[in-house]
Amino acid sequence: MPKLRRASSTTLSIATILVMFWNLGGTAAGFEIPTPDPPSSQADVDAYQTDSVWYDPTSCGAVVDTKATTGVTDPGGDTSLNLNANQVKNAKTIIGIAKTENLGKRGATIGLITAIVESHITNQDSPAAVPLSKGMGDPGDYAPDKDSIGVFQQRPSQGWSTVAGDTTNSPDGIKQLMTVAYQAEAFFGSPPGAQISYPPGTSNEGALKKGMQNISDWQTRTDMGAVAQDVQRSGFPDRYAKQIDNATAIVNAFWDTTAALALPIPINGSGGGAGEAGATPSGPAGQSCCPDGAAAATGDGRTIVLDPGHSGDPGYDKKDPATGIPDYDYPSDSPEMKDVFDVAQRAQQALTTAGYTVKMTKEKWDSAVGLRARADFMKTYHAALGVSIHTQASNSGGGGLAWQTANNIVYPQAVGLYRTTSKADGRKHVPLTEDHAAVATLSQKYTDIFKQQRTAAEGHTVRRIDEVNGRAGDFAVPGLDDRLPSAGNIWMVQLFAGLDNYPWVYNEAGGDSAGQKGLNEADRQKYADGIVKSVEAAIPLTTSGSNTGNVATETTSTSAPTCVVGDGATGDLFSTIKTYAWPTYHSAPFPSSKAQYETAMKPEYLAAVKEAQAKHVYVGGGQYPGVDCGGFVTLVFRNSGADPNYNSHMSNVIAQQKYITEHPELYDDVSKLIGHQVASSSDLKPGDIYINNDMSHTYIFIGTGIFPNYNAASASFSTTGASWRTPMASPAYGFTGAHWWRLKTLNSVAT
Helix, strand or coil: CCEEEECCCCCCCCCCCEECCCCCCCCCCCEECCCCCCCCCHHHCCCCCCCCCCCCCCCCCCCCCCCCCCCCCCCCCCCCCCECHHHHHHHHHHHHHHHHCCCHHHHHHHHHHHHHHHHCCCCCCECCCEHHHCCCCCCCEEECCCCCECCCCECHHHCCECCCECCCCCHHHHHHHCCHHHHHHHHHCCCCCCEECCCCCCCCHHHHCCCHHHCCCCCCCCCHHHHHHHHHCCCCHHHCHHHHHHHHHHHHHHHHHCCCCCCCCCEECCCCCCCCCCCCCCCCCCCCCCCCCCCCCCCCCCEEEEEECCCCCCCEEEECCCCCCEEEECCCCHHHHHHHHHHHHHHHHHHHHHCCEEEECCCCCCCCCCHHHHHHHHHHHCCCEEEEECCECCCCCCCCCECCCCCCEEECCCCCCEEECCCCCCCCEEECCHHHHHHHHHHHHHHHHHHHHHHHHHCCCCEECCCCCCCCCCCCCCCHHHHCCCCECCCHHHHHHHHCCCCEEEEECECECCCCCCCCHHHHHHHHHHHHHHHHHHCCCCECCCCCCCECCCCECCCCCCCCCCCCCCCCHHHHHHHHCECCCCCCCECCCHHHCCCCCCHHHHHHHHHHHHCCCCCCCCCCCCCCHHHHHHHHHHHCCCCCCCCCCCCCHHHHHHHHHHCCCCEEEHHHHHCCCCCCHHHCCCCCEEEECCCCCEEEECCCCCECCECEEEEECCCCCCCCEEEEEECCCCCCCEEEEEECCECCCCC
């Protein structure tokens, strides 16, 4: 463990999080966001809201607005430790990676034990021993131990990088080892037998095979500190156990407000988190995000998962740790498995050529991959849609169905559909509930599109069936209970994806072309064409000229990758504002209670919020999703088509300011356009975006004519509960001392 010579004094300029007095005795401490000075006038009430809460690009800008009790000891021996912003960010990154790998709180705690001991949860460079690391980590002056770097003090000379191998002289390798998300992934390792999607340039595949998940008893060993020692092999093995309580406190404090993060190197088959539920990549209100620096591993707004059916011999058979359901997928007859893999490859090539990012759940036709691992592709890549591809082909034992006339079916997800645990575990039902209604509705919408497009492309009728037959009851048919040990009426991969709020469409087809077993070349191509046309219709690639109104350009948007895609509300910016916002101002709080939450929003906006949540688009609002200034502006700009990629960082106002400044080709600084600071509404044009200087609030200037007596549309988030406001008309204010932005393609509108 290196000695910390000078810790960073970095503080948060927008909303400081104080992690106060992590005391030896474990006494209560808390996280506080300082309350700004009260507004000087009623007109400034919106700017007073603390929507700016700490933005961490690696964790969806998580809001810490409650008193989280915890106690912690400084591993350096001091009696108190004030965690700065970087330490909080690093801790949340470790937790986020643990969530993605389904390692549960136990796995995250072991990671934090290690990070506390090794680095004070600080991303430390080592300019002397590893010159290439200089300046890559958190600010500070560190005295390293040998060539140890990063939060976990991983040594490039010991093979911790997939790129660097055993050298300290690889720029790519050192950059990798100075990325906290990768450090955490390497520490956690990959479970034996997992599929690892190594990037180009990989020279050391062993880097992800020496971590915690490669220790057979990491989930059950009493001493979590000993597990950390087995990974780190420290000369001071007794230090880890001393930090168990402290690491546990940190994990408990941040668990609920930390998002699952995309793995820098995708791993399929991770998991087994000591009974913890599988990770849902979401922020405090259920929103997902694309972490900065993880674009290669996250959804780019057009990511599709293709799942060619069935698992290779001898199949896949484990208990899903999140639900207790037997995760079992049997090998089908080779005509089906080979045919659907070929169909998936054809679809992948066509969709990739069209501009989609396509991920296959199997590397080969006979790869053995579990159904949970397949569904987890959605989380890993924040994909827009999962698509299973199956047929029913003949084999030497018969049983095939004709391609032209039978088994051409699409299945959606739906509330109430379920699978059960095994007989031995009591056949406990695990259903999709009303909490999954939005994603079920989206799946049904996509399923209808698949039905229509496949019918047209394949030349035969494709049916929609809402419930899987033959999986219900106790499987009284002799032998069937052993083959399909989970009862229910939904395909298991759809259930797993739906529980994590990702849409999935399951496709079946007749498996025998005329006069043969299996599909011929022509029918495989028809099936692939049907899948491709369905995806293109369900998840259209957004073009900035696809909508009417004030969008002038007709070129495909290539601005910033986004976590999701959508085909949301059409129409121009101003009609969308009019649709979403109340035409008069309501005094805060509005809503004033949880019971009033949905009725306080216009029905059209509530529907847009729910659809956005299903697609993992940022809506903000904490306990009141969508009741949020940044969430409102995001949905207006994305759903109107004015900027379909707006707020690609999927977070609050600070993230939105970051997005705008990253895209000068899209947005003008109004002050620069007019040659002076904005002083009044006469300097503005309808559609201009307001962001105040401390990035705590945003709204849209709309001019006159849309809402009588009002020239702006806004909403407010509240940490105290006193100042919630759903989207509504409001007066414009705060002209000076603010950032004003204008979308270049938004024409002036006489309103």
